[in-house]
Amino acid sequence: MSVSNLTESQRRAVDELFRRLAPVADELGELFVARGHELALVGGSVRDVFLGRIGNDLDLTTDARPEQVLEIVKDWADAVWTIGIDFGTVGVRKGGWLLEITTYRTESYDPASRKPDVEYGDTLDGDLARRDFAVNAMAVRLPSHEFVDPHGGLPDLAAKVLRTPASPEQSFDDDPLRMLRAARFASQLGFSVDAGVVEAMAEMAGRIEIVSAERIRDELDKLLLGARPRAGLSLLVETGLAAHVLPELPKLRLEIDEHHRHKDVYEHTLIVLEQAIGLETGGPDRVLRWAALLHDIGKPKTRRNEPGGRVSFHHHEVVGAQMTKKRLTELRFPKDVVADVSRLVELHLRFHGYGTAGWTDSAVRRYVRDAGHLLERLHKLTRADCTTRNKRKAAALSRTYDQLEERIARLAEEEELAKIRPELDGNEIQEILGLPPGPVIGQAYKHMLEIRMDEGVIGKEAARESLLKWARDNDLLP
Structure with missing residues (x-):
């Protein structure tokens, strides 16, 4: 032609x-x-x-x-x-x-x-x-x-359809990674996949095991950063490929969430991912998207049946963070990506304590400090994690988080939250206690950081007295 x-x-x-x-x-x-x-x-x-x-x-x-x-x-x-x-x-x-x-x-x-x-x-x-x-x-x-x-x-x-030039079986036998590429292009281009190609993917899913972790990582990453990741992820799950490359995802289909509001945790996860994408600014955010996809993968391991037919997933965020670290490490992601995504998974439920009991300024400071450079992403992930169909409840959660962000902004203006340090630095602690550098000085520094988090700025003299009292209580001074 x-x-x-x-x-x-x-x-x-x-x-x-x-x-x-x-x-x-x-x-x-x-x-x-x-x-x-x-x-x-x-x-x-x-x-x-x-x-x-x-x-x-x-x-x-x-x-x-x-x-x-x-x-x-x-x-x-x-x-x-x-x-x-x-x-x-x-x-x-x-x-x-x-x-x-x-x-x-x-x-x-x-x-x-x-x-x-x-x-x-x-x-x-x-x-x-x-x-x-x-x-x-x-x-x-x-x-x-x-x-x-x-x-x-x-x-x-x-026609926006993906077919293979040769038979799908021959194509995937030549290079099994092409099965993941089909899912990636479904996400990136919004194309459908020919029925014969889907059938071959399902029959040959186990063949993907021969492909290196690095090549699998690159395809999954491109899929997740595409315009329609739900389409690609759904194809991976439906064909059984996800069981080989991201097994935590299909396992979520078996877990009904504690509110009985969603089809299952798998569907909830896809909604959270889409809502997180809707909150992005400046293009696709790799860390945010992976955190949204993996935020609930600890639920299958922590599922418990409670009285009255309810289901709980206590500490699933902690278990999920460990599982996230393991999975992303096995996929050979850079260490900073592994650390950031795992940290977001660990922190994604922290906000709900604010809504039920209210937080002191100290608790707000800890929230900001624990999030560190991930604070803006944590804001987005937390908001995206609200998938309730109850409009009144959704509005209440949104207002509550608005209030938390307002408090963070106010305290940030007053105290530079992201840079919180003890009022006494290491040299000052050594001088006041009359001790050389060592483990005791490290313990004293942590104590003074706790004072700073709990009480805010109290002044050098009050900080000095607090340090001396701590030292006397721990028999560090005559």
Whole structure:
């Protein structure tokens, strides 16, 4: 199919791409042709053109081997990198464009290995046939601008459906990670998944075990940061894939929540995730979304049947935080992400004590201090966690949290809550007690921090007297 076979709107999209990309695309294409090689824009870069999303990162494919690609671009590119060269990919920067040029290839998994075996191919059609979905198996040859679509990707794009170029069974056997990609694209693009593809995902779900934790993490992360994560997560659960990559999620379907207001904790979790997304500012928030997804995963382990047919989940936030840390660590997330998400899960119920008993200023200070840099995210997670259908109750919870935020703001103005420190620093404590640095000074510092949290600012002299009394009570002074 050539560009002339496209509809008017599709032709305009291609023309806009090459208006922006020229002369980079044509220059590079001519360089490859001059050396006797082919070059084509391919995959997501072509798909996104028809979706009206033209970025500066482009994927290209060629029959040239990586060492030949390096030779062709060495005097043309502004920068070259070879981090993916073992998989046939050479990275190139030209002006504001970032290009990844990959040799035609096929790849498959040995049953005993977590790494795919990569073999180079010789034709563009062969390369497109091995790609994950038909919407990603379109190409535009360079520099001729010939549009190539052997697997009907353009009609699929119009129908917003995901099909595999080969049979789903063959495609997923070649690379099981494609099953997760189907869920990811359902989230990112809002596409439905062909019934045959869904059936193959369910039958072959266990095959995902061969894929490395890092590759699974990347797909799950992209799914969760997509525009419609519920669609992708639901597909993972329904096909059984979630049981292998995020087993805590499907287990929530078995747990009715303590208020009997929701279908189950799984449904509640998806609603909390959607409501947290609705509170985001400045784009997708990885930490907030993962915390929303995992905030109740401790409930199955802590479920108890209570008198009157009620169900309780006491301390599920503590258990959930431990489970969150374990799961995210196994998925090889960075330590700061693991720590932040786990902390939010641990703190997500803290607010409910404020609504039932009221808090002193000391309790508000502790809430802020314990949340630290996560305070704004904790505000959003706590608000998102209200999924009651009782409008009166929901309004009351919202008003109560408004009051807490107002108190935090007032105290913050007065005391700089986020920077609370004892009124006496370590050097002053040593001088007053006449002791050298050591464990006792550390204990004294913690005591003075408790005084600061409980009583606020009391002044240096009162702080000194409190320290001396503590020291005498603990037999630290004559």
